[in-house]
Amino acid sequence: MLIVGGGIAGLACAWELSHALPDATITLLDAGDRPGGKLRREPLAGVALDVGAESMLARRSEALDLMSELGLDDQVVHPATTSASIWSRGDLHPMPKGTLMGIPSPASSALGILSADEVARAEAETPWDNGDFDDVSVGDYVAARMGDAVVDRLVEPLLGGVYAGRARSLSLRACLPQVFAGARRGESLTNAAAAAAMVATDSLAPVDQARVRPVFAGLEGGVGRLAEVLTDELRSRGVTIRSSTIVRELHREPDTAGGGWSVVVGPQPRPERLPADAVVVAVPAAPASRLLAANLPDAARALREIEYASMAIVTLAVGADGPGTVPLRGSGFLVPAVEGRTIKASTFSSTKWRWTAEAAGDLSFLRASVGRFGETFDLQRPDEELVAIAVAEVSEALGHQLPRIADTHVQRWGGALPQYTVGHVDRVDRIRAATAAAPGLELAGAAYQGVGIPACIASGRSAAQTVVTHLRTLAAGTGG
Helix, strand or coil: CEEECCCHHHHHHHHHHHHHCCCCCCEEECCCCCCCCCCCEEEECCEEEECCCCCEECCCCHHHHHHHHCCCHHHEECCCCCCEEEEECCEEEECCCCEECCEECCHHHHECCECHHHHHHHHCCCCCCCCCCCCCEHHHHHHHHHCHHHHHHHHHHHHHHHHCCCCCCEEHHHHCHHHHHHHHCCCCHHHHHHHHHHHHHHHHCCCCCCCCCCCEEEECCCCHHHHHHHHHHHHHCCCEEECCCCEEEEEEECCCCCCEEEEEECCCCCCEEEEECCEEECCCHHHHHHHHCCCCHHHHHHHHCCCEEEEEEEEEEEECCCCCCCCCCCCEEECCHHHCCCEEEEECHHHHCHHHHHHHCCEEEEEEEECCCCCCCHHHCCHHHHHHHHHHHHHHHHCCCCCCEEEEEEEEEEEEEECCECCHHHHHHHHHHHHCCCCCEEECCHHHHCCCHHHHHHHHHHHHHHHHHHHHHHHHHHCC
8 A cells, every 4th residue: 555645644544544544564764864854853952843744733633543553642731821802903912712713702802903883884783684505704794793803913813824825715604604604504603603602611610621622732742743753653563654755656457356556757868657456645735636536537626726925934042141131921923914024923842832932941942933824935934034034023912022042943844735716615525426436546745635634644544444344345245
């Protein structure tokens, strides 16, 4: 069996396959220099820090379950603080407590981020009067009901943190399915946000902690360790992992019993053909489309419709010396696009994660992210410019100059985040319907039904389970 793609979806797929079929030959082919994809650590001031994903949603069980299977239960950590702010109109304002992806309840809780007139508009929530709909953008729907300011200064920065996308392009049905379902029933957005806030408040109460999980989780030493530990465990189970290996072609082998597959890797002058009973393609939509084009043109066309946003993470090690040093407070801040800043968010890692503060010594670690969908100019700047911009804008937001910068790291993520634009759910349905006609071929990854770590793990494990069912059915039919 072959797995194309070494991100967390591909690794989770290999993990599932290695347990369901322990005697099978499993090879994972990864174009990167190491497995893990966006789960990656790099050294900064002598400390290995996440330079990609640094937390995961804990209310979905998939990531926590996988870490438990890897024996990492006692190393799961939760943020020391989730008190975030929004940098709006020249000041840092606390994120309103009762929000659903930025939709406030009550709207008055966002006063300061919103003007008094904008709060009044949001409170005068208007019904949706544009008729029935199969899908609509998050921004268009929320703006029609609560006003543009709620979208521009609250919803947009929250969605930007998840998708690096634009609220007026992203699908309500795909990105906020609970709001979409309520919208189809004609329910109030304010009430939906209030219900979400009540759940969040309940989760903070001192009740049965085995039953109620915190919203977010991390891993001692960084989320990137999940990929590192998983890679080591896979190798110990006999899984072959080939890094720096680009898969250039995917072929069906109709003469093989049950219809097998093969892939071509290596440079054009020295191609290498690898046969397989089944293939899981766990790469972004564009390379997946190229691989499927010859055999599944309908799926390939739908995959080409999925666009991606690029971004960069600037990580700073900040000294604690110098006059006027002010400790970082809260977990960080988000920046609405309407503010016209280069950074879209900053995370105060040493405040958010206790293990980071302990490892930092007399330093503080913080991150700034750059890049929204459609923005390319800023990402073309050299590293030193991105660092200078991050330092200047974070300093401005905090109201004081950051002290001595002891070390920096810039991680660029080209084509990092798929954009779940309007029509995404139907688009994925078309892809799934087309690939159903190709037994032994499965797709996995962030392009389909969730961009977070738990969703990607679920995607990889689901693909593996379907492959296992296919191979067992094939074996039963041939008497194997």
